Amino acid sequence: MKSQRLHKYILFLGIGILTSCLDNVSPNEETGPEYFTPVLSSTLGQNDFPQLERNPMSKEGVLLGKTLFYDPALSQNGKVSCASCHDPSMSFTDGLGLSNQGVSGKPLHRHAPPLFNLAWHKGLFWDGGSVNLESLVFGPLTHPDEMGADLNEVLHYLRGSSTYPALFKAAFKSDSITSALVGRSLAQFTRNLISQDSKYDQWKRNEIELDDPEIQGYQVYQKNCSSCHSEGLFTDLSYHNNGLDASYPNPAELEGIYLGRYRISFEEKDRGAYKTPSLRNIALTAPYMHDGRFNTLDEVLDHYDHGVQVNESLAPQLTDGIQLSEKERSDLLAFLNTLTDYEFIHNKAYQQ
Amino acid sequence: MKNTYKLLLALFTLVGFASCDENVDDVMNIEGSADLSLQISHTFGEEAFHLDQEYTATNGATFKFNELRYWISNVELTKENGETFKVADSYYLIQNMKEQVVQDRFVLPDSVRETVVLKNIPAGTYTGISFAVGIDPMYNDDLTQTAGELNALQNMSYSSWMWFTSYIFTKLKGTTSQGGEEVAFSFETGSNDCYRNINLQLEEPIMISDKMGDEITVQNDIEKLFSDINFDGDLMSGTQYVIGATKPELMMKLSNNYQAAFTVE
Numbered sequence: 001m002k003s004q005r006l007h008k009y010i011l012f013l014g015i016g017i018l019t020s021c022l023d024n025v026s027p028n029e030e031t032g033p034e035y036f037t038p039v040l041s042s043t044l045g046q047n048d049f050p051q052l053e054r055n056p057m058s059k060e061g062v063l064l065g066k067t068l069f070y071d072p073a074l075s076q077n078g079k080v081s082c083a084s085c086h087d088p089s090m091s092f093t094d095g096l097g098l099s100n101q102g103v104s105g106k107p108l109h110r111h112a113p114p115l116f117n118l119a120w121h122k123g124l125f126w127d128g129g130s131v132n133l134e135s136l137v138f139g140p141l142t143h144p145d146e147m148g149a150d151l152n153e154v155l156h157y158l159r160g161s162s163t164y165p166a167l168f169k170a171a172f173k174s175d176s177i178t179s180a181l182v183g184r185s186l187a188q189f190t191r192n193l194i195s196q197d198s199k200y201d202q203w204k205r206n207e208i209e210l211d212d213p214e215i216q217g218y219q220v221y222q223k224n225c226s227s228c229h230s231e232g233l234f235t236d237l238s239y240h241n242n243g244l245d246a247s248y249p250n251p252a253e254l255e256g257i258y259l260g261r262y263r264i265s266f267e268e269k270d271r272g273a274y275k276t277p278s279l280r281n282i283a284l285t286a287p288y289m290h291d292g293r294f295n296t297l298d299e300v301l302d303h304y305d306h307g308v309q310v311n312e313s314l315a316p317q318l319t320d321g322i323q324l325s326e327k328e329r330s331d332l333l334a335f336l337n338t339l340t341d342y343e344f345i346h347n348k349a350y351q352q
Numbered sequence: 353m354k355n356t357y358k359l360l361l362a363l364f365t366l367v368g369f370a371s372c373d374e375n376v377d378d379v380m381n382i383e384g385s386a387d388l389s390l391q392i393s394h395t396f397g398e399e400a401f402h403l404d405q406e407y408t409a410t411n412g413a414t415f416k417f418n419e420l421r422y423w424i425s426n427v428e429l430t431k432e433n434g435e436t437f438k439v440a441d442s443y444y445l446i447q448n449m450k451e452q453v454v455q456d457r458f459v460l461p462d463s464v465r466e467t468v469v470l471k472n473i474p475a476g477t478y479t480g481i482s483f484a485v486g487i488d489p490m491y492n493d494d495l496t497q498t499a500g501e502l503n504a505l506q507n508m509s510y511s512s513w514m515w516f517t518s519y520i521f522t523k524l525k526g527t528t529s530q531g532g533e534e535v536a537f538s539f540e541t542g543s544n545d546c547y548r549n550i551n552l553q554l555e556e557p558i559m560i561s562d563k564m565g566d567e568i569t570v571q572n573d574i575e576k577l578f579s580d581i582n583f584d585g586d587l588m589s590g591t592q593y594v595i596g597a598t599k600p601e602l603m604m605k606l607s608n609n610y611q612a613a614f615t616v617e
Contacts, residue, residue: 135494
């Protein structure tokens with residue numbers, strides 16, 4: 001009996017030591033980050049919001065990501081933030097074909113894509129070469145013609161700042177600031193950018209009505225555009241050659257940049273293929289295409305009308321182009337305008 | 353009373369684990385373990401490998417090197433009874449490089465690192481070692497999942513591979529003369545398809561006890577990395593010979609060569 005009591009005592013002692021130690025390690029345990037899953041509109045056509053088990057979204061993580069997103073001090077010259085090329089008022093684009101607003105002033109080879117509904121994208125960048133937002137963010141952050149950051153200098157800046165350490169601690173319960181946590185918080189912020197309250201969404205939810213040209217434009221869209229720009233996200237998230245060029249130069253120093261998805265997949269069908277951009281917010285995201293070659297939606301529709309270059313990898317849907325009457329075109333443009341999401345671009349939660 | 357002692361021993365072990373300073377080594381020693389050094393001895397054929405030294409291959413071509421870097425990962429040891437022990441978080445960057453400027457402005461210091469210390473190997477007799485060249489997909493597909501020495505700061509992930517999510521598994525750079533002028537070459541591998549496992553049987557079993565560690569030396573013959581690589585037009589990109597992400601077939605061949613280049617003395 002005596003020995004049993006002793007055993008119990010020793011066990012308690014052991015548990016006491018264990019828990020007291022844990023308390024010391026993370027004083028924040030009880031008030032840890034508040035995890036959440038965004039609420040979705042049925043009009044996105046998605047069953048659920050894909051969370052990453054290894055980087056679940058928290059309010060604190062998103063806030064830290066937002067702070068980093070708008071902070072030009074991360075860049076080499078202290079003048080370029082993520083938002084320099086991803087401006088919320090233009091659905092997180094920059095209005096430029098090929099930006100020369102990076103730290104080097106040299107023009108980029110790809111057009112800055114809009115940032116929304118990224119949680120469903122399996123491949124990121126125009127050719128899908130990046131496979132998650134966590135990894136992607138190091139690209140623009142360190143590219144010598146974009147933000148040109150030295151990650152070691154970035155960490156030095158963040159660690160010495162008066163505000164960042166508390167933000168990191170709140171988001172990740174961690175006293176150490178690492179490049180991995182920079183990547184994860186920026187991923188949380190960008191994954192949380194959801195556009196689902198356009199006039200189209202409200203119409204689909206029976207909250208408002210569209211006028212006749214808009215409804216007829218919707219039918220033109222369904223008949224001619226929806227095979228790639230699938231309703232819901234308004235992209236099939238796949239890669240197609242839409243006939244912009246007949247052939248593709250391949251200078252060695254550009255590592256296959258003009259080959260499109262081919263440089264990732266090495267499949268012939270992907271030569272000159274790029275990810276279908278969403279039609280959501282399209283009125284805000286000119287110029288158009290992966291290299292921003294078309295300034296207006298009329299130029300885009302002209303391309304599909306009579307500009308399609310035929311080669312072996314051309315998307316089969318475009319072999320004969322897409323010819324619309326004048327009325328069809330104006331109806332379609334009216335419908336495309338209903339996809340502008342003013343709630344999204346004015347959402348204070350997404351802004352500085 | 354015997355049970356009480358056992359319980360006390362368990363408690364002390366527990367205290368050891370729970371104590372806030374990370375004295376893990378001491379704790380593990382109680383259970384019988386030690387460190388094992390894995391030394392990688394680089395050669396070119398029979399000669400010791402040094403940067404800037406000129407080597408002549410069996411076919412008469414000459415090579416001079418200025419950078420050799422690669423990841424090894426997922427180290428596993430095999431006991432004589434066939435049991436295996438996986439070394440936790442075993443991601444190591446092996447390198448032999450001169451100071452270099454990255455992205456036109458960051459300086460990476462010169463560095464030679466050819467030995468890794470495998471921590472807390474349980475006591476026993478081991479007859480085999482396996483490891484991979486490259487990073488497994490779970491970590492390679494997300495640069496924010498860090499373990500061991502993995503991190504995005506070492507110029508072994510993005511930079512020139514900005515558009516492609518992967519660590520750069522291997523880098524080998526220098527100049528070569530294939531009978532004529534000296535031409536620069538830059539050979540890199542990366543992407544999940546380039547991950548290669550290497551299984552080696554030790555000549556003599558090694559013993560690990562709680563008192564004594566041991567050492568394994570593995571040879572990597574750099575000459576073998578060039579097996580079956582033709583220095584022809586396909587290899588030329590601009591003014592240098594290049595293997596990299598834009599040439600997947602050559603990357604596969606080079607990855608296979610890495611797999612075949614390791615032997616044990």
